[in-house]
Amino acid sequence: MSAYRICLLPGDGIGPEVVGAARRVLDSLPLSFEWTEAGIGFGVWQQCGNPLPDETLQAIKSAHATLFGSVTTPPDIANYRSPVLRMRQELDLYANLRPCRSIPHAISRPNINLLVVRENTEDLYIGRERLEDNGNTAIGEMQITRRASERIARAAFEQARLRSLNKVTVVHKANVLRQTTGLFRRVALEVAQEYPDIPVEDMLVDTCAMELIRAPEQFGVIVTTNLFGDILSDEASMLVGGLGLACSGNIGAETAVFEPVHGSAPKMAGLDQANPLATILSTAMLLDYLGEGEQARRIEAAVLTAIRQNQVTSDLGGTLGTQAAADAIINLLGGN
Ligand code: IPM
């Protein structure tokens, strides 16, 4: 059996701890991995002036898939931009998949199984902002293209099929942002015609934010533009246990980077307190991407069992530290 080449990007804060924990889970599986590690984030910027060095981009490109922890982005350092955005844009990781599923725990609402499919390369995230009028007016440009809308819509319908989700909801704000999100809506509904077996609807983003709280079980796939997807996916994650469990994949045509949705939590760094489950669930998405669905399902099942048995960190009411919570998963998988 040939080895999967996996690039690890531990990053800042709690990133190295959760990535280390998840790597141990992968190493306990009956699969073979070859690991490389590369630098990303504020710590790397302090050392070499670039938070995403070319060697790191190369390392990601040469791997079959990448597992990324988290980075710290201080808001008050002029000209410092999060390397996450550059990574997504430069590697054209156009689809950000963020699943939210109910867990057997009082913190979670029941009967939720939805997937936010977030466009990951354009919208207001292109970073074209400027000040005018002596700094008294700020202007930002929002870019929506047919090409990006078409491919993200296709990704959404393919995911609905793959995961047997009951429908696709196209989320926009075409009553106000008529040209930009209007184009997104129109193109997504065009793509829907290629998938007559999958029901489709469209919904305004404010209505969607409300419906997610009111009746989240109605949703299957939510496909939307970059900024709306950023916000709605954080909201949705809170329905099913919060950011400690929220996993994601940034998928491109050439490669993919998997990451927990949470940030670097600098105050928790080095304390062995962070919940590793979001990163461990991200490795399940990574395994799906590699075509190792059977091992992915085993990891997901072990995570649910650990939650049921209260073998979890304090954010979920348990007493375990980061590494012990990973050990619990490894034991449930029957490994080392
Ligand atoms: C996310 C994060 C990023 C984003 C930040 C860290 C740039 O919030 O992955 O959702 O806005 O996309």
Ligand code: MG
């Ligand atoms: Mg976000």
